[in-house]
Amino acid sequence: MQVPAAFKRLLLIRDEEWVLVTRMFAFEFFQGASIALFLTSSFPLFINYLKQAELPISELSKVFILTSFLLWFFGWLYNKLENMLSVKHITLGVLVFNALSIFLFMLFISGNESGWFYYVMLAWFYVLYLLNNLEFWGLASRLFDVRQSRRLFAIVSAGDIPAKFIGFVAAALVHQIGSQELLWIASGASLLSLLFFHRLISLDIFQTELHTLHVPHTVHTTSSNSAKEFYNLIMGNKLIRQVAIISFFTLCCFLIVNFVFYGYVKKRFETDSSLAEFIAWFLAASTAITLIIKVLFSNRIVNQYGIIRSLLITPVIVAIIAVISFFGNDNVLFYLFGTMAIIIEVLRSAIQSPVLLATLQPLSLHQRLQGHTIMKGIMDPVAFFIIGVLLYVLYHFDNNLNFRILSAIILVMISLWIIWIFSADKNYILTLSAAIRNRSVNERDIQLSDAESFEVLREKVAGNDESDAAFVLRLIKNQHLANKSDLIVIGLKHSSPIVKHEAINAIAEISKQEANNHLHYLFREDADPGIKAAAVRMLSHIESIIDFSPYLHHEDPQIICAAISGIINGRFPLQLDEAEKKLRRLASSLNPINRKCAAEILGEINNKTLQPLILNLLNDPNDEVVRTALQSARRMKSPEIAETILKSFAGKNKTLVFKMLEACGIAAVPVIANFILNNPRNESAGKLINIIGMNGGSESHRILDLMIDQLPLCQSQILHALHLSRFHVNHALQNKYENIARNYLEAAVQLPFKILFLKQQSESELLINALHLELASLRDQLLSVFTLLYDGDKIQRAKTGLKVNTRESIANALELIDQITVKEFSHPFICLYEQKDIGLICAELKKSFREPYLSVSLIYDDILRDKSHDYASWTKACVIYSMVKKKAPVDVYLLEPLRFSVNALLREIANFALDARAMS
Structure with missing residues (x-):
């Protein structure tokens, strides 16, 4: 049967999600029906037993205490089985266990049961409910990403609500058809859920997602290890801890409100049948309201107001009613607590639980599942135990139990509940950000382990693998390692020139006299001129008095260069004039090898008085000399050199020019900016703008902010450069950059309509793909503006998540953007980039934007004239x-x-x- 598109849009369900959502709904419907029917049988039986035995409602506190121990045990057991079994098998196990449990209770109902039977039966309802929650939400957390969870968790989990409604209405007939017969129906509904689970696992997405995501957890063999793991997870992950505590306070308030309300109910109804009928209709009414809110409003509320504001709805409303309850008589209190019971039941099911579970979606799969288990298998039992003991103690001191005292306790818990909701806000955003970063960054830390590694390091340095030996010498250079000098000496004697160079670079770590002897030995005995030159350079660093004359007049150019560099850098006064004259002769030599040597020396000595020499070599006719001069100019960091190079930019090695300009730092920024303003269409303008950004500082910020007005063609590059410079928009510039974002969004919104129109006109796929690239480019430009307006680091992580381009990374990225940007920008941005189908994008955009009038010629004209976008x-x-x-x-x-x-x-x-x- 074809489902109307309008109905899907009403529920915020997309076409590709419809089958999965409806099957999850049906699967939960029959599970919910069986559990609801079990409750409608067990609760009236328990209340009837109290009336017949003339026991007070405080006996319910004993059920709470018993429930806490049962939930602890089954939560622990489920966690163990989850580590050992596949998703399919653990779900099947829960379904069979629940059906069998209901069947066994049905067999033992005779009407003459011992009192403990009713306590266990009512407590068992919470066990069934726990196991159902753990297996269902374990499935849902695997099959839906963080963005889908906000829209769909309320829908897929709503399946049990009509089931509960049917079950509670049926309970009105419990005095006619009997509890045993209702349990027959409950068993049958539980078995039917097996059929719908089979239909669910036949879907392709089920197989794909679970095979992709299911990673077996480490199996712990002792209870102490398991307890330690849970403790570490709760204490180590703030978000899980905060969500678990919010869940704890929610359930505490729910239990107290229900205790008070059912206490009044027990007093008000004289006959068992009237009591059972009232409870049934009351629960049916609350379930009907829950169904309406959950299906039609829950996902819209979360989408509109976000995670934290949605979580605040329940405690705020309950707090208002609790305050009012201080001023009413018993009649008023009955209706107030009835209203409070309905509200907390409705909002807890329709908003609170789905939103809390959606809050865990940015976590890893293992943490998500453990978080679910902690909420239901750890915190729920704690809540049952604490409230059970509290109620039991209060009743022990006051048989009549002042319900206003309980209202005060509710207010205290609501206050703590709200405080923890606010504390979860920041950590939710941090977790989203971390989720994106952890999927795109993979760093490796290497550490040495002191003396224990020395023999291994010695073998590596002395071995035949020169890359290993060189790596070890680089690694130990700045490490405090015993006998480091032994490793350096071994390196100096290695057969490989690469290893010897590394050892020479590290030789300053050993004693001065020993280093001097080894360097002189290398100069005399080593056949490699490069090693001789390296030894001469290092001698200038460690010796204060040395005669470099033999090296200045050596026949090998490398050694001459090393000597000149050593003399000028070491400031040896007696030989300084001779070294400078030798350098000038090399720079003006007819031999390009000598000029290249001079360029290398100028880079090593970085002497500003000799700067004119490098300016001449930058215009040398020999390409190799120019390349070397550029590398040296990079080390000199001179704005004068930067200006000279930019004036004769053509024909230079651009990579080296860019590196040189980067090295010049902030001093080169005005020079680069002036060049760009005079040559805005230069093909290297974008890279030069980035160099301004990389320099950072207030001067870069000022110049780039001016350029964004002066160079509209370079706007996207300037925005990126502003981010590189760590620029953040202040209040005075807020409106300017928000308008830039609006312009980009306006251009981006037009593109899906143009793409769809061109597809309908069977236009060239080449052009359609080009417009898709334009849409992706506008996404990056929007993100660049967002980095300046909001938290730049988080936006960059969102950008990385979008580029990783997996379902989960995209969902996490868009959720992060939704949390930290204003709705004016986040809603259209998410609409544009959340899904791939262009028709669905256009349908969604029509709700907020006017569809443009289009024709092929208008689209051609718009693109060629850059009317709506560059x-x-x-x-x-x-x-x-x-x-x-x-x-x-x-x-x-x-x-x-x-x-x-x-x-x-x-x-x-x-x-x-x-x-x-x-x-x-």
């Missing part, structure tokens, strides 16, 4: 290609400017289109 050259080239391929009319005035584009592809295809027009 389109990429590739997109424009695709438009021209589509026009030529279709033999569409070509506007000469439109294409003529593109013939002079800086982009070679666009330039060529514009010329081709004009030539084709001229020939036709």
